[in-house]
Amino acid sequence: MLQQIIALIIILFFILRLISEKRKKKINRNEFNLWFAFWLLSAAAVIFIKQIDRLVAFFGFSGSGINFLIYLAVLGLFYLIFRLRLTVAKLDQNLTEVARQVTLKNK
């Protein structure tokens, strides 16, 4: 119970940070929606951890619900890294195009 409360306080802290960043227009609406949904789901997972335990057992997994959530988190991180990699590659391509235009313009 105490662990759940601590986890919820931490999630609340991140949600408040998120709202503050949105108000300062540091992030756009889509990004805000994505992270807001993520933290809401995390809070739901913390609140309903017992039910997740039962669900995980029902599907035949031997670990507890919290383990399952960690697996999901790792998968999520892999996906985010993949997305970041693509974004960096796209930026790199744009940088090349800018360098090219500068080169040709200076000739």
Next chain:
Amino acid sequence: MKIICVIPAWNEAKNIAKVVSGVRPYVDETVVVDDCSGDETAALASAAGAIVLRHPINRGQGAALQTGNDYALDHGAEIIIHFDADDQFLAREIRDMIKPIEEGRADIVFGSRFLGKSANFPFTKKYLIYPLAHLFTRLFLGVKLSDPQNGFRALNRRAAEIIRIANREMAHNSEIQIKAFQNKLRIAEVPITVVYHEFGQKLSGGFKVAKDLLINKIIK
């Protein structure tokens, strides 16, 4: 036909003057794209009679080639030659390379080290890297050429307009071949001579090429 030779160069002060002087008699203009070298490449190329374009930051050989292509197309090139700055190719073979285009038989001509002319291949390149690259490009990329990695090529104007190089590093080589096949360009191969001075690309470089091709495919 107006022929422009594009030579991408990065820290090639040792060879660039010789390469430019060698190429100039066979083409109308020689363009050296200096990829932000830290040495005297740009000055030496200019002194040897080349038009020098200089990238403000290092972007890689593929990026330099596309910069050269853009310049050449803007300046009325009808044939564009891609030629390496490291003095591995023989300038006199430019004549053989442009012949299929001049005769209207090809849109793009690839030089090949595997069609009879001599090349002093390093052992691992000959027996490991090239067979693997050959297999990869044939099976996964649909490229049926005798030489999977060769920087000596000639393009007519149409081919240069169609093939826009997106891979800024070494994967441009495979990319150009793939796009030539995908766009159903008329392709010819011409035997060329290669004189190796340094080992060049390693096996790890081959994996990087495959990875770059994949990423560029996804972000397209």
